[in-house]
Amino acid sequence: MEKNLIDIIAQSGIVGAGGAGFPTHVKVNAKAEYVILNGAECEPLLRVDQQLMAVETKKILEGLKLIKETVGADKVVIALKDHYTAAINSFNGLIGEYEGFSLHLLENFYPAGDEQVTVYEVTGRIVPEGGIPLNVGVIVSNVETVLNIYNAYYEDQPVTDSYVTFAGEVKNHVTMKLPLGMTVGEALELAGGVTVDGPYVVINGGPMMGKHVPLDSKITKTTKGLIVLPESHPLIQDVKMDISKMLHIAKAACCHCSLCTEVCPRNLIGHRIAPHKTIRFASYGHLCDGSDTPMIAFLCSECRLCQYACVMNLQPWKVNHELKGIMAKQGIRNSLNNAPESAHPMREYKKYPIKKLIANLGLSKYNVAAPLTELPKEIDHVSIPCGQHIGAPAVPCVNVGDTVAKGDVIAKPAEGKLGACIHASISGTIKEIADGCIAIEK
Incomplete structure (x- = not known):
């Protein structure tokens, strides 16, 4: 009996490992001309994707081949940065065996891994405002997602772990494969613990778009980095600044130079997002442009680059975030769906270098290697969240006292709802089902 990739992906609980966790079985249930592997590793300090591409090259190529055949694509493009030498060499040694496959080398700019930016870089096509890559015949997939597809199809392995880079004020800068459901605090101990004296903050994800999380929060399918910084670090203080305080400062300090819009990655591919207009709300209470609407805030990806182009360190992205919430x-839903015919004519000269960004963020001393490392000890307890994806949380299908093996299904998507299966990340006994989590102990 022929295997059905879409069913296998759904049963294996595979979601987008590098973003918000969109269920992959829905994404690949489509037809597309291009499949793009997003190997740009968008955020500073993270190392997962570049290392997986170098080490698991064959599996990633085979996973991409499966997607290509399923969606009927003509072309598979591996988009990765031109300084990922080990990964490039590994792919070059094997890619000739795969028809329609090619590499696309990206410059080291932020945010090269934004999927709409990646689509433009690779194909020259512009995703419409408020749209997705499929609107222009493209499916974009994260590196670990593709590796998970290979593991599910060929090795019957569902998603039970996530690769995570440890950076910042930790003893050991490493990348490890962690079981889902262990706490952030426990994970940091595996990296040798925190080295900063005094209060600190943990960022789940990258320094630009990651979330500040407590130590008892859980490792999930979308956790790609844990970055520890002193609470006094300017990056932490910037994110914590109250919107009302920021608007008060902007009212006095904004010189309306539009530098924020000059570097906005979505503006540069032709979208109407204009951070300098939304920051005008601080001074004038409106956009001062009758041809636009506050709805342009919906087009903001909140990459935060506008802040680091601003000579006054103002935060237009925070205004956009607030407007979207209001x-x-x-x-009110986004109704802006223009399909730009061309990008900004000076776009090539406005790309923001990663090294400059890292320096502006005050993170240069943390920009070091984080090699793949084995877990230093066996994990004997986890508490696995049922909501690790876009859509409704999965519904537990086990009971307290049940014995489960690693890889067993412990929660399934709610009937008729968008979701993904959840699997046991260790073998043991179900100890508790509470607060949206399923606890397992060996």
Whole structure:
């Protein structure tokens, strides 16, 4: 009996490992001309994707081949940065065996891994405002997602772990494969513990778009980095600044130079997002442009680059975030869907270098290697969240006292809802089902 890739992906609980966790079985249930592997590793300090591409090259190529055949694509493009030498060499040694496959080398700029930016870089096509890559015949997939597809199809392995880079104020800068459901605090101990004296903050994800999380939060399918910084670090203080305080500062400090818009990656591919207009709300209470609407805030990806182009360190992205929340509460949805015909004519000269960004963020001393490392000890307890993906949380299908093996299904998507299966990340006994989590102990 022929295997059905879409069913296998759904049963294996595979979601986008590098973003918000969109269920992959829905994404690949489509037809596309291009499949793009997003190997840019968008955020500074993270190392997962570049290392997996170098080490698991054959599996990733085979996973891409499966997607290509399923969606009927003509071309598979591996988009990765031109300084990922080990990964490039590994791919060059094997890619000739795969028809329609090619490499696309990206410059080291931020945010090269934004999927809409990646689509433009590779194909020259512009995803419409508020749209997705499929609108222009493209499916984009994260490196670990493709590796998970290979493991599910060929090795019957569902998603039970996530690769995570440890960076910042930790003893050991490493990348490890962690079982889902262990706490952030426990994970940091595996990296030798925190080295900073005094209060600190942990960022789940990258320094630009990651979330500040407590030590008891859980490792999930989308966790790609844990970055520890002193609470006094400017990056932490910037994110914590209250919107009202920022608007008060902007009212006095914004010189309306539009540098924020000059570097906005979505603006540079032709979208109407204009951070300098939304920051005008601080001074004038409106956009001062009758041809635009506050709805342009919906087009903001909140990459935060606008802040680091601003000579006054203002935060247009935070205004966009606030506006999106206000409009959502009023039931207002994005209706901007222009399909730009061309990108900004000077776009090539406005790409923001990663090294410059890292320096601006005050993170240069943390920009070091984080090699793949085995877990230093066996994990004997986890508490696995049922909501690790876009859509409704999965519904537990086990009971307290049940014995489960690693890889067993412990929660399934709610009937008729978008979701993904959840699997046991260790073998043991179900100890508790509470607060949206399923606890397992060896």
